[in-house]
Amino acid sequence: MDLDERLLTLLAKQEIYELMCRYCRGVDRMDKELTLSCFWPGAVDVHIGRHGRLHTGTAEEFFDQEWAGFGDFTASQHHLCNMLIEVDGDRAVAETYQFSFYWREPGDDPELNWLNSNRYHDVFERRNGQWRILRRDFLRNFSLPISPVDFPTPENNWPALSQSRDDLAYRTVADVG
Structure with a gap:
């Protein structure tokens, strides 16, 4: 592979990584529009838990089914860990290790x-220069109950938790001057 091909592959991997970061932001900020924009319409979504399949259908169906339950939590955080991406033209596959925290x-x-502790096994496709998820196989490794010591509240000088587009995550360079 020559230098130009390697640079194009590196750019594709970066675009895919940033797509995954937008996905995490969408879920954590309860921004369903942003979350779904990471998937091609009709993208296959298979969620597999410890005891078998939880969902097989489209990403739209999964989020329509589960979205209200996400709002039952005070907040969530999704953290991307190891991510191995293989790009072949306008298709890519990736395995992404992920930790998520949900609290109320x-x-x-x-x-x-x-x-x-989860893993995403994703198939990506680039159309008109834009990468999105074409298929997701979600595997849950484990879930552990946790007990936060100092639950973040404005009363104990933590910033208010936000599950909305009002969160600082949506601040742009233009907003700060």
Whole structure:
């Protein structure tokens, strides 16, 4: 592979990584539009839990089914870990390790707060210069109850938690001057 091909592959991998970061932002900020924009319409979504399949259908169907449940939590954080991407023209596959935290007020009940270890096995496709997920196989490795020691609230000088487009994550360079 010559230098130009290697640079194009590197750019594709970066674009895919940033797509995955937007996906995490969309879920954590409860921005369904942003979340779904990471998938091609009709993209296949298979969620597999410890005890078998939880969902097989489209990404739109999965998020329509699960979205309200995400809002039951006070907040969530999705962290991307190891990500191995293989690009072949306008198609790519990736395995991404991911940790997610979900918690609910009051914050001291481990039955309401979870650490999840997951893996995404994604197929990406580039159309008109834009990468999106064409298929996702989601595998849950494990879930653990957690008990946050200092649940973040404005009263204890933590910034207010945000599951909306009002979050600082949506601030742009133009917003800060």
